[in-house]
Structure formats: structure tokens, C-alpha cells
Amino acid sequence: MRQALWFLLTIACTVVSAQIAWTPIFLDASSQVDLWTQSSTGCACPGDGGEDCACCVRDGACPCGDVTPTRCAQCGLEQYCSSMCNITIDSRILKNKSGKTFGQIKSPSIEGPGACSYFLQPDAGQRVEIQLYRLVSAGRFNGSSCVGGWLQLSGASAVRNVDGVAETRLCGENERYTPPVVLFADHGASTLDFRITEKTVRSQFLAFFSFTSLSNTQGMGFHPRGGSRIPHTDCDWLYQDVSCRGSGSCVLASPGYPGLYPPHRRCRYLFATNSVHTRVKIIFTSVLLPEDHCTSDYLTLRAGSSPSAPLLATICSEKSATLEYPGPNLLLEFNSGPLVPPYNYNGFIAKLEFLERLESSVPPPTIVAASPPLAALTHLTRHADRTAGMDNTVVTNEISHNKVNGRIGCGASVRSYGAGGVRSGHFDTRSTPWRSQCTIHLLGAPTDVVQVSLFNYNLRLQSCRSHIEILEGFHEFIGRGEKGNRSERGDRALLRVCGPSVREARDPSGRFLIRQAVTSKGANLTILVRRATSQSIDEEEFVDGAFAFHDEQHDGTVSPDATCATTHYGLAALRHGGVSAPSHHHIFWNIEERLLCTHLFMPAINQSVTIEIQRLDRMWSAEPPGTAPVGSMGCRTACGDAGCECRAATPLHYHDHIALVASDGTHLSCLCGDFQAAWLPVVVRSWTSVRLEYSVAHYTYASRGFDYAAAYSFNDDALCGQRTYTTHSGEISSRNVSVTGTLNEFFYQQCTWVLDSNVERQLFIDITSEQDKSCGSWNITLHEWSGIAAHNTGLAAAAGELLYTFCARHKNHTYTLPWRLNTVVIRLVALSRQQPLYMIRWRSQVVRANTRLGPPTPAPAAAATASQLENLSSEICLSVFVIQLLVRINVIVD
Known part of the structure; x- marks a missing residue:
């Protein structure tokens, strides 16, 4: 069929599908053979060869010569009349020789397998445009991709799939496209590849090409306005209100608009406001996506800058739409699936407006406080x-x-x-x-x-x-x-x-x-x-x-240097109170990242603190793309005898969570993911400071994280204070404390006692327990005194080299400490569902020559056991006794 008929059909379809647009390429007359040949005979042949040669179009065409006397070609490409395959088409050369920046590509008939490629080089300020009209025996679509053959347009920086092949492919067994399938390449030089990978009799395509100016007033030269491309991304853009002041100053569209967009893309457009009063208005002037493919080709708008932010709207089959929402951040995401025949869609185009609007219908949230005196x-x-x-x-x-x-x-x-x-x-x-x-x-x-x-x-x-x-x-x-x-x-x-x-x-x-x-x-x-x-x-x-x-x-002493941190002092704070998520604080409007809010509870001497997490919403994960392993389900919570633990394949800050953390950084309890409400409340009672951490992986003022409620109380008890004993004998014993009886109640203790004497002595420490618990649940350790001043760093820091460790499963053990070890530190560390039950007794005697069990010795080596030390002391005492006996015998003899 002649090119003129295809072009007329194209013009007729333009009225029906107004959203499809392409560069008009006009023919010289309606009855001509093709784009450059007006008639196959009737013109004089070169060198006085008569009038049996083709008549060329007056403007821009040149005869093919003796090779093909019945055809004309575009000046600058006449050497490819017989075989238009594996050629370079340069915009500047064509402009100089033919005066045109558009032309025709008619591939030779290929008996597959075979291939032809066309390298298209635009000038500055141009994009490559392909209009496909005819495709014969070029593979087939299997429901997800082209097999057996294809035609594809790819730029120099085209995204590659896992097989290393550009993803944009068109295929068809015998297709005539009216209107044409339009493709644009926006990254400079591009390559049009025609490849057949199976046996065929005749494989061929017919297309127009155009080096389209980016300033084209009809929209074919479209490129985004007012935004900035986000580096190291394929198709992500940032639009800020400071760059979109005038009407129509910001325009965005799907990649390759108004042509067919590439498949398997996820393009994100972030709209950012600088003012708390600014609203974002998105006016979709055209939306054309494949029918019945809403699961693969669609647009979403989210309240925030993260793909996990709350969903505001979804667009898939609308012809046009207008969305308006407040900032500070909105994320528009365009998703495309595989290219689906008949390729009669081209994505979307939208105008962007930032509006300074008074929020009369949405007053700021208020919290009524109790009236002051x-x-x-x-x-x-x-x-x-x-x-x-x-x-x-x-x-x-x-x-x-x-x-x-x-x-x-x-x-x-x-x-x-x-x-x-x-x-x-x-x-x-x-x-x-x-x-x-x-x-x-x-x-x-x-x-x-x-x-x-x-x-x-x-x-x-x-x-x-x-x-x-x-x-x-x-x-x-x-x-x-x-x-x-x-x-x-x-x-x-x-x-x-x-x-x-x-x-x-x-x-x-x-x-x-x-x-x-x-x-x-x-x-x-x-x-x-x-x-x-x-x-x-x-x-x-x-x-x-x-x-x-x-x-x-009520809410603790605020820390001026932190975004969201408070301290509750046991002697100054309320004895009983509650804390919750800071979800309605307007000062968090400009936070668009991880939000970490902490409540530090510091019990005084002879106090403990109980923290009870009573209510907790579902929590989410915001893992960056490519970090989560295949099959990962984010973060999950596991509770055991040593507290609740957050388990995730990626770092914890990528996941919403709430944690109770000891002063040394130990996580006493951590909750994340879809935590079961039946597991609540989670209770931790501690005799040292505890920090409650509320962590939102990606906070936005629109979504404001998850919600929780926790109660706290400071309790008067002297169970685990830091004390120094100077008596030569005594005992320390655990005392039962009140319990809530909940499933997930945990006791955390870090107790330090110092046994101090100013005379030389031999010290014996006896530790007993009726519990059968592992060393991980709780243990008691004996240490040398490190010599660090206790009033500066606390008694816990005075614990020096480890001497012995007692675990509950030992039941009972007596430790004999080296002679002249006058100051000893005893430490208890516990994290368990049950309160540790123990009895520590000590006794000592003033050391004399005939009573000491050993000479002045340093702390035993780590490998030495208590029994080895006792045997060594016995041998030394026996030697001393023999020496004394010999001395007395000598006196008697004298």
C-alpha cells in the first residue's frame, strides 16, 4: 500500500486520538510513490538517459541513480537506496544536504534470523522521534515481552535489564499502525535496532524519523519545566515551590511524552513546599494508559517523600484529573508494566501549581491543658x-x-x-x-x-x-x-x-x-x-x-539541643505519669527523615522505675530499595526470657520501632512490625536509668508515625542501690517486689556493692540461690577495686579485673579471696522475667602469720580455679608450719 494512503489514515486518526501527537511530515502530493519519489517514471535520467527515471520530490530529494532508477531518496542518504541497513543518520548532514530534519526508514526484507541498526545523531536542542507505521514478521508478544524479533529505540544511556538488553521493544506479525506508534529518545544519540531471532521469509518495517526541536510549539519537543532531575536516577524529578512561581512555569510528564513511554519504569516526582500554608495542585491535562492494566500501569500520590508514605490518590484510567493537597512533601509515582500491543497510549502530562491558601477548614490541632493556679x-x-x-x-x-x-x-x-x-x-x-x-x-x-x-x-x-x-x-x-x-x-x-x-x-x-x-x-x-x-x-x-x-x-525536662528528647528525674518528676507519641507537634513540620524521640527515666538512689507500654499501633518499615533480602518481611518481634527483641535483616533505623534501652545501650525490650496486641502490656522494672526510644523510620508531617501510650512510675525501694560496706562481716539479700503478673514483664538490675576494709584481712564470700536460671538471665561477679574515684564515675566504674562469676544454677559457692585484697566490688547484672533471688554473705579475719591462707598475691589468673587457689594456700600454710617447727627445735637444741 502506498505511503500516501498510510499518511491520510494517520491524519484521520489524529482527530479521534487527540492525545497521541507526532511531528507532521507532509508529502509533496497525495498520489506519489513514497516520501521522496513523486512518480517512478517520467523524469529525465542522469546523463541524457531519456525520461524513464523516477521523478523526485522537488524539495530535499535526490535520485538513486543506476542502482535503483525508479526511486528517489533523501539527499544525504541516496547511497542507501538499495539497502537501508546499518547506517548512520546525522541531523546536521541531512539539514545541509536536503534542508530537512526528518525522513523515512524502509528496512530491507530480511530472511530471519537477521538484524539492521540505525544510529541517529541529533543536533543540540533536538530529540529523536520515530513514527512506526508498518511491522511485518517481527516477533510476537507472549503476554509479558517480545519473542522471536523486535524493533527497539534506545538512547546512549538507556536502562538495561538483567540480560543487558534495552527493555523498550515493539513486535508484531503483520501490523499497520494508524495512528502510528510514536517513540521519543531524550538522551542525545540513539539507536533504532531491528532484530529477528527466528526463521522468517520476509521481515520488514516502515517508519518516519524526525530530529524534533525541543522548542517545538506543538508539544512534540516536550521536556519538563521548572523541575530538576535527581542525580543518579533514570527518571526522578524534584519540583519546589520556589521554582514554580508563575502559572504554567512547572510542567511534568511521563518519560518520552508525547510518545510511548518505556516499560518497567518507576518514575518519582517529588513536590516540596517551603511554607506551612502552601498547597500543591496537580492538573493532569492528559492521561492515556493501556486499558485494563491498572495493576501494572498507574499513578499514585502519597503524603510524604517516601514510597511507604500514606496513599492519597491513584489514577489509572482517567482521561484527566485534578488533585490538591497540602505539603510539605508530596510524592507522585508513575509505574509502567510491559509494553502491550497495540501501543496506543502515551502516559500523562500535568501542570503543577503551588497555592498559598488559608486553611480555614483545617485549624491546627489543639490540646487543652489543665488551668494553672x-x-x-x-x-x-x-x-x-x-x-x-x-x-x-x-x-x-x-x-x-x-x-x-x-x-x-x-x-x-x-x-x-x-x-x-x-x-x-x-x-x-x-x-x-x-x-x-x-x-x-x-x-x-x-x-x-x-x-x-x-x-x-x-x-x-x-x-x-x-x-x-x-x-x-x-x-x-x-x-x-x-x-x-x-x-x-x-x-x-x-x-x-x-x-x-x-x-x-x-x-x-x-x-x-x-x-x-x-x-x-x-x-x-x-x-x-x-x-x-x-x-x-x-x-x-x-x-x-x-x-x-x-x-x-508531666512530660519531663526538655533537652534544648535535641529535636525530641526529655528527661524524667525520679525526685523531681511526678511519681506516676504517662507518655505518648508526639504526633501533633507543629514544630516537626520540617522533618522529613527518621524521627527519634526519647524519654530518659532516671531513678534516684533507693528508687526503681517501672515503664509499661500499654498501647501500640502497627509499625512499618522504610527499607531503601535493594537493601531488603528477597523474601524479607521487614522487622518482627520475638519475646523471650531476656526481653523482647526486634529482628530484621537490615539496620533497625530502617524500621519503625519502640525500645527500652539501658544506660549502657542494652536493649531491654524492642517492639516492631505487626506487634500482637495480645502481647501487651510490656513492662520493664529497672533500678538504673532507662531510655524509652520512639523511632519512626521515615517521618512526615502528613503521616506523623505510629501511636503508642506508656505509663511510668518511680518506686521507693533500696533493693539495688550502690553501697559501700566497711563491716568485716554481713549479708546482702534480695527482697520480693510487687509484680504486675503480665506475660511480658521483665526485671533489669545493675547493682554494685563495695566491701571495703582498712586493715589486712582474709575475705570469704558465700553466694547462694534457689533459682535455676542461666548466666544470661542474671549473674553475680566479684572484681578487684580499680582505684577510680567513685564520686566522679560511680561505683560501677570502680569494678576492675574480674575474679569470679556466680550463676544461679551453681546454687551455692564460697569464694576465698587473696590475702591483703582489702577492697572488693560485687556486681549483679540481671534481665529476666523473674526477679533474681540470692543471698550474699561475707566474713573476714584479721590476717596473722599463723592464720593467713596465703601470701600477698595479685588476683588469680583467669584460668585459675577456686580449688587450685585453695590447694596452693594449703601447701603454703604447710610449708610455714614446717619452718616454724624447725625453728622451735633449733631453739630447744641450743
């Missing part, structure tokens, strides 16, 4: 009332009127207490009318401290005439004057930022910057911003960020 409330109200009328601000008992739909601005006074008190929120000086002096007061209850994080700011005046100060306490500023001079204020400033200075929440790669945060020492904080007396849109001075009130009485 009346005196404190009156004191705070008096301070706030004095600000009424200043800067046209009206202060209420909850929050000032200078709060616009959740955006707290200049002149606001925010309180954490009372009926409408808020525990955290966002502030933005752009949400209220311009004023050169801007103050925001954060007023907490007496037990509160205030945390503030700065996300973005712009200060443009020189010499610190524009500045931001975060001040301890409640500060009033009347008009242009100040109560207190600048030096006094500077002394109380927790943070001062001088202009000119600019900060954005993210770096150019889209990662959040390290937080710039402060924590107050008292309950009140003032944010002061001084700036120019007037503003312009391009030079607006502002600051935005987040705040949170932290109740140190």
Missing part, C-alpha cells in the same frame, strides 16, 4: 491586658484576634492554658497587615517551657536595622520606643538574627535544613521582628515558623 493566671492576664490597644491588638483569654484561619501574625498573644488554650501552632508575620515593629507573645502555664522553630525569613536592611529577636519572658514595646534598652534586651535574647539575612526551609536539593530552634527557660517567650517602615512584594520582610508549649511537670 489562679494567681498565675491572674499574673499572666495582667501582662496581656496591658497590651490591649497597642498595635491595634485585642487580646482574649484564648488567642488574640491577630490569628487568621490558623495563621498567627503580628500582635498576637497565644496562651497554652484555659478553655481555648493551644499547645502548638504556626506563626507567620505575613498573615497580618504590615507594621515595622512586630511582636508575638507566647504565654505558657507555670510548668511550661516554650519551643520555637524558625522555618523561613527574609531580612533586607543593612547593619541589623532589620532583625529578629526571641526574648525570654513577656516584653512590651510601645510605638517606636522600647521598655528597656537594646543591650538589656540583647542580654535576655535567646536568639538574634541580623539583616540582611535570608533563610529558606530547604536547600537547593529539596532537603530540609537543620532546624534553627530555641527553648525558653521559663513559661513565657516574646518574638520581636523589626523591619522597614514600608514594604514591596518583591522585598517583603517576614518570618514564619512554629511553636509548642511543653509541660515539664
Whole structure:
């Protein structure tokens, strides 16, 4: 069939399938033979050979000559008239010789097996385009791939599969494509491979090629706008709001758009916002995916930057769609399966808009605190009332009127207490009318401290005439004057930022910057911003960020140097309390990585602490691609006599988990994965400090990790204190403590006792136990005194070289220590479902020549046993007795 008919059919189908687009390649006349031959005869042959030669198209065609007198070819390719196989097509050469950057490829008829290749070299600013119309005896599709033969277009940097072959392949036994199958290659020079691997009679294809300009106004030269390609990825892109200011400034599409996209791809498009108020709007102007293949070819949108983030939407068969969600991060993922005939799809194209929208329907979450004592409330109200009328601000008992739909601005006074008190929120000086002096007061209850994080700011005046100060306490500023001079204020400033200075929440790669945060020492904080007396849109001075009130009485003493860490001291904290996940803290808005929150419980001397994990949600894994072994199920929990353990093939920080960790780093209990609710509660009672770790593998402000609830109590008991005994005899015994009786209750002890004497003595230590437990459950060890000062490092650090080890299964044992070993350290280490039961007795006698069991000796070697030492002492004593006897005999003889 003539090329003219194929082209007319193509034009007709363009109206039906408007989403398929390709470069128009016009013919000279509708009745011509092919793209370059107007008629096969009727023109004069070269060298006065008559008029039996082909008539060539007027513009860009050259006769093939004596080899094929009835055909013409594109000038620059006329030497390939008889066999267009294994050739190079260079855009610059064609442009110089024919004036065209498009042409035709008609492969020779191949009797398979066989192959032809076509190397296409575009000029700068061009992409390679292939329009396939005809395919004869070129393999077949077996449901997942092409076998027996194929046609494929691959770039110089094409992704390879495990067999080392480019994955984009088309095949068919006898196919006419109307409209054509369109392929684009965007990575410079490309190769079109036609390969037949089985026996055939005639294998052939017909296609147009075009070196398409990237500035093509009809969209064939499409390339993404406004984004940046993520290095070392095949098709991942980053789009930030700072790069997408104007309408239509950011456009994204599937690879190779508007042509057929490559198979077996997972392309990710990350949309990142710098402001807490920015929403992301994705307008899909065209979505064309293969029908009935929603399990392999689809789009997903997730609330976060991780593929494991919560799913917001899925698109598979829609022709167009519009999605709008808040930041800070959204991840659009395009998945493609195998190329499925008839190849009449081309992916998607979308516009991206970042909208500064007031969240009137979604106010910030509030946590109502217990009302403070009346005196404190009156004191705070008096301070706030004095600000009424200043800067046209009206202060209420909850929050000032200078709060616009959740955006707290200049002149606001925010309180954490009372009926409408808020525990955290966002502030933005752009949400209220311009004023050169801007103050925001954060007023907490007496037990509160205030945390503030700065996300973005712009200060443009020189010499610190524009500045931001975060001040301890409640500060009033009347008009242009100040109560207190600048030096006094500077002394109380927790943070001062001088202009000119600019900060954005993210770096150019889209990662959040390290937080710039402060924590107050008292309950009140003032944010002061001084700036120019007037503003312009391009030079607006502002600051935005987040705040949170932290109740140190209930939630522990906050650590100002850590993102999320508190300490509960046994003598200062509540005797009984609870902790939970920090899921609604606005100051975590700019965290998009692992979130580690810790509660450190430090019992005092003669105290223990009990921590009970009462409620726990399902936890997830966020393992990076390629790290998890085949068949890995993430992280799972196994509980035994020595606590609960998290078991995973990859490092634990890749998995959501909650852990109780001893001061030496020992995991007393660790829970991860799909933990069974029937196993709760998990209880650990410890006589030393314990850290509760809440770890979210990939935290996002949208998903906010998993939830949990735990209770704690500090108990008065002297079971395991660090003590020094100077008596020559005595005993230490375990005492029964109350138990909860739950399945997973564990006791953790690290007890240290020192037996100290200032005279020479022989020391005997007798240890007994009625339990039958392994050494791993609990053991008692005897050590030399190391000589380290106990008041600096604690008695545990004074334990020197190991002398003996007692395990419960030994039942009873008496240890004789070397003579003149006047100071001995006894240590108990236990982690078991049962409380260790033991009795330690010691006795000693002052050493005289006729009573000592050995000479002054160092600690025994590690290989020496107690019986060997006792035999050695007996032999020495016998020798001393013989010497004394001989001396007496000599005296008598004399």
C-alpha cells in the first residue's frame, strides 16, 4: 500500500486520538510513490538517459541513480537506496544536504534470523522521534515481552535489564499502525535496532524519523519545566515551590511524552513546599494508559517523600484529573508494566501549581491543658491586658484576634492554658497587615517551657536595622520606643538574627535544613521582628515558623539541643505519669527523615522505675530499595526470657520501632512490625536509668508515625542501690517486689556493692540461690577495686579485673579471696522475667602469720580455679608450719 494512503489514515486518526501527537511530515502530493519519489517514471535520467527515471520530490530529494532508477531518496542518504541497513543518520548532514530534519526508514526484507541498526545523531536542542507505521514478521508478544524479533529505540544511556538488553521493544506479525506508534529518545544519540531471532521469509518495517526541536510549539519537543532531575536516577524529578512561581512555569510528564513511554519504569516526582500554608495542585491535562492494566500501569500520590508514605490518590484510567493537597512533601509515582500491543497510549502530562491558601477548614490541632493556679493566671492576664490597644491588638483569654484561619501574625498573644488554650501552632508575620515593629507573645502555664522553630525569613536592611529577636519572658514595646534598652534586651535574647539575612526551609536539593530552634527557660517567650517602615512584594520582610508549649511537670525536662528528647528525674518528676507519641507537634513540620524521640527515666538512689507500654499501633518499615533480602518481611518481634527483641535483616533505623534501652545501650525490650496486641502490656522494672526510644523510620508531617501510650512510675525501694560496706562481716539479700503478673514483664538490675576494709584481712564470700536460671538471665561477679574515684564515675566504674562469676544454677559457692585484697566490688547484672533471688554473705579475719591462707598475691589468673587457689594456700600454710617447727627445735637444741 502506498505511503500516501498510510499518511491520510494517520491524519484521520489524529482527530479521534487527540492525545497521541507526532511531528507532521507532509508529502509533496497525495498520489506519489513514497516520501521522496513523486512518480517512478517520467523524469529525465542522469546523463541524457531519456525520461524513464523516477521523478523526485522537488524539495530535499535526490535520485538513486543506476542502482535503483525508479526511486528517489533523501539527499544525504541516496547511497542507501538499495539497502537501508546499518547506517548512520546525522541531523546536521541531512539539514545541509536536503534542508530537512526528518525522513523515512524502509528496512530491507530480511530472511530471519537477521538484524539492521540505525544510529541517529541529533543536533543540540533536538530529540529523536520515530513514527512506526508498518511491522511485518517481527516477533510476537507472549503476554509479558517480545519473542522471536523486535524493533527497539534506545538512547546512549538507556536502562538495561538483567540480560543487558534495552527493555523498550515493539513486535508484531503483520501490523499497520494508524495512528502510528510514536517513540521519543531524550538522551542525545540513539539507536533504532531491528532484530529477528527466528526463521522468517520476509521481515520488514516502515517508519518516519524526525530530529524534533525541543522548542517545538506543538508539544512534540516536550521536556519538563521548572523541575530538576535527581542525580543518579533514570527518571526522578524534584519540583519546589520556589521554582514554580508563575502559572504554567512547572510542567511534568511521563518519560518520552508525547510518545510511548518505556516499560518497567518507576518514575518519582517529588513536590516540596517551603511554607506551612502552601498547597500543591496537580492538573493532569492528559492521561492515556493501556486499558485494563491498572495493576501494572498507574499513578499514585502519597503524603510524604517516601514510597511507604500514606496513599492519597491513584489514577489509572482517567482521561484527566485534578488533585490538591497540602505539603510539605508530596510524592507522585508513575509505574509502567510491559509494553502491550497495540501501543496506543502515551502516559500523562500535568501542570503543577503551588497555592498559598488559608486553611480555614483545617485549624491546627489543639490540646487543652489543665488551668494553672489562679494567681498565675491572674499574673499572666495582667501582662496581656496591658497590651490591649497597642498595635491595634485585642487580646482574649484564648488567642488574640491577630490569628487568621490558623495563621498567627503580628500582635498576637497565644496562651497554652484555659478553655481555648493551644499547645502548638504556626506563626507567620505575613498573615497580618504590615507594621515595622512586630511582636508575638507566647504565654505558657507555670510548668511550661516554650519551643520555637524558625522555618523561613527574609531580612533586607543593612547593619541589623532589620532583625529578629526571641526574648525570654513577656516584653512590651510601645510605638517606636522600647521598655528597656537594646543591650538589656540583647542580654535576655535567646536568639538574634541580623539583616540582611535570608533563610529558606530547604536547600537547593529539596532537603530540609537543620532546624534553627530555641527553648525558653521559663513559661513565657516574646518574638520581636523589626523591619522597614514600608514594604514591596518583591522585598517583603517576614518570618514564619512554629511553636509548642511543653509541660515539664508531666512530660519531663526538655533537652534544648535535641529535636525530641526529655528527661524524667525520679525526685523531681511526678511519681506516676504517662507518655505518648508526639504526633501533633507543629514544630516537626520540617522533618522529613527518621524521627527519634526519647524519654530518659532516671531513678534516684533507693528508687526503681517501672515503664509499661500499654498501647501500640502497627509499625512499618522504610527499607531503601535493594537493601531488603528477597523474601524479607521487614522487622518482627520475638519475646523471650531476656526481653523482647526486634529482628530484621537490615539496620533497625530502617524500621519503625519502640525500645527500652539501658544506660549502657542494652536493649531491654524492642517492639516492631505487626506487634500482637495480645502481647501487651510490656513492662520493664529497672533500678538504673532507662531510655524509652520512639523511632519512626521515615517521618512526615502528613503521616506523623505510629501511636503508642506508656505509663511510668518511680518506686521507693533500696533493693539495688550502690553501697559501700566497711563491716568485716554481713549479708546482702534480695527482697520480693510487687509484680504486675503480665506475660511480658521483665526485671533489669545493675547493682554494685563495695566491701571495703582498712586493715589486712582474709575475705570469704558465700553466694547462694534457689533459682535455676542461666548466666544470661542474671549473674553475680566479684572484681578487684580499680582505684577510680567513685564520686566522679560511680561505683560501677570502680569494678576492675574480674575474679569470679556466680550463676544461679551453681546454687551455692564460697569464694576465698587473696590475702591483703582489702577492697572488693560485687556486681549483679540481671534481665529476666523473674526477679533474681540470692543471698550474699561475707566474713573476714584479721590476717596473722599463723592464720593467713596465703601470701600477698595479685588476683588469680583467669584460668585459675577456686580449688587450685585453695590447694596452693594449703601447701603454703604447710610449708610455714614446717619452718616454724624447725625453728622451735633449733631453739630447744641450743
